[in-house]
Amino acid sequence: GTLLRRQFYLGYPPYWDALHALVRSETPIIYNVFVNNLFSFTDVTSLGTYVGQTISISVTGLSDCGAKVASKQVGNPARASIYLIPSVNQLGMTFPICYTAWDQYHISSDTRCIHLYVVRPQPLFIGPKSNISEGPYRAVVGCTFSTSVVAIDLTSGSGITASYAAGKGYKVHIYFYKSVTSTTRNRVDNLFLPSGAVFLEDTSYFSNPTRREFSWTPLHGHAGLRFDFCFMLTDSLGTVNTASLVSREEFCFAVNVARCRYCLQPGDSIFTISNFWGTNWLNIWAGNGHILRPSQPLAFTEVILGPLFFAQAHDSIDSISIKLSVSPGKIINWNPDLAFYASNTSMFLDINQEICVLPHTCAP
Structure with a gap:
């Protein structure tokens, strides 16, 4: 007969450096990444148990999101670094990136993953507060009614503040959309503010948070009428143009001009x-x-x-x-x-x- 020989390798698989590797978790950690901002995950490190063990790290999921390997070191230890600059067309997407360490005998470590979530703009008006429960605001012919129209973008990511989002280039702009004049008999939409109304620009066209001051001195012909002033938002990435306290439509507040008052x-x-x-x-x-x-x-x-x-x-x-x-x-x-x-x-x-x-x- 023929003598059969098999080689067996007895050893230990590569392991992850506790200080320079991904945390082992059944649920991968989600990292917020921002459009046009560099995200890097550097020096993920794997080690071998004994001298002579040569280790390399493979990374999967890079091509799906366009991430690149910045550097890769083979040896003991082995290291890998990646980077990604997300694009606008990736907004709202989540990309898994997984790491596995191998030695020269094809013995592998456990696979560890992270998720990269491309944060999308999510601007909202926060003022003036909705006056639905209290009824419309009151104005008087000859007196100036004023209020601040305020909006922020906390984005769709978790735990992100407006100032942090602004630093990543996620900013918003408030613009006047329309006014609606109402009586008991009719309703007229206007693409301009009524006489006596002013909507001042913020110091910067895009900011986060952003605030614009609205003021209006009603005239004689406005007495007894209801006016709804409606505004919309656009973001600095050019992806959103509507927002509201309660929906993705325009945000409006109402003002009743007092009758028989001056x-x-x-x-x-x-x-x-x-x-x-x-x-x-x-x-x-x-x-x-x-x-x-x-x-x-x-x-x-x-x-x-x-x-x-x-x-x-x-x-x-x-x-x-x-x-x-x-x-x-x-x-x-x-x-x-x-x-x-x-x-x-x-x-x-x-x-x-x-x-x-x-x-x-x-x-x-």
């Missing part, structure tokens, strides 16, 4: 505003006990121009004008949201429709 301007007196609003100055002064000198009131004092009337069943502008001895034209002038009824002042109003009225109760 903020005095410098140089105003009770006499001048009574002429402008078409009423008697005694009517206005009688309803504003906080104004002691009608000829020299303090600027930006809020005044009540007249009482609010609530429409009843079958009320129309014509019927109300008869009840209160004022012309239909004046009622529409005091209530810009009722312009819908200008062509037919006999049309019934909605029940409980608020109406500003300055009844003629005092003789001139």
Whole structure:
């Protein structure tokens, strides 16, 4: 017969250096990596138990994400370093990278892996806070309403702060999207801010967090109307253009312009505003006990121009004008949201429709 020979190798497999290797774990550690930022994992080290053991480290998963081997040392110890600069088209992807150490007899260590997660932008508005539960903000003709519109991008990664994300180039910009003017009868979308509104730029076009100041001084024609101001976000990587407190759509806040209210301007007196609003100055002064000198009131004092009337069943502008001895034209002038009824002042109003009225109760 033929003599069969087999060679057996008795030895120890390579092992990982406790200080320069991946942690052994059933669940691989996830590393956040950022687009256009260098990520490197250096000097992963494996050792042999005895002299003469030659070790090399193989790394898998590199081609899937475009990572490269920066350096590789064969011997005892053996070392390997990799690097990756993620691209925009890898946003949101996770790439496993696995290391195995081998000796010259093809005896291997245990395989250890990490996951590289390419963090994607995830900008959100954080202010002004949603006022859904409290109702719209209140503004008055002649007084300036102001608020800060604030957004951040904490990204889709875990435990990332806005300042850290900004350092990685993840920044956002807030821009005005539209305003919506509403009455009980119609709704109009506008691609521009109403007269008197200003949306100031941040000091930098892109930043994180970012803040832009919104201010608005409503005019006479805005009284009684509701305005929704809507904004959107874009990120510095050009991948996101919407964001909200609750969804991926535009973020809006609402402002109701008070009816029958006015903020005095410098140089105003009770006499001048009574002429402008078409009423008697005694009517206005009688309803504003906080104004002691009608000829020299303090600027930006809020005044009540007249009482609010609530429409009843079958009320129309014509019927109300008869009840209160004022012309239909004046009622529409005091209530810009009722312009819908200008062509037919006999049309019934909605029940409980608020109406500003300055009844003629005092003789001139």
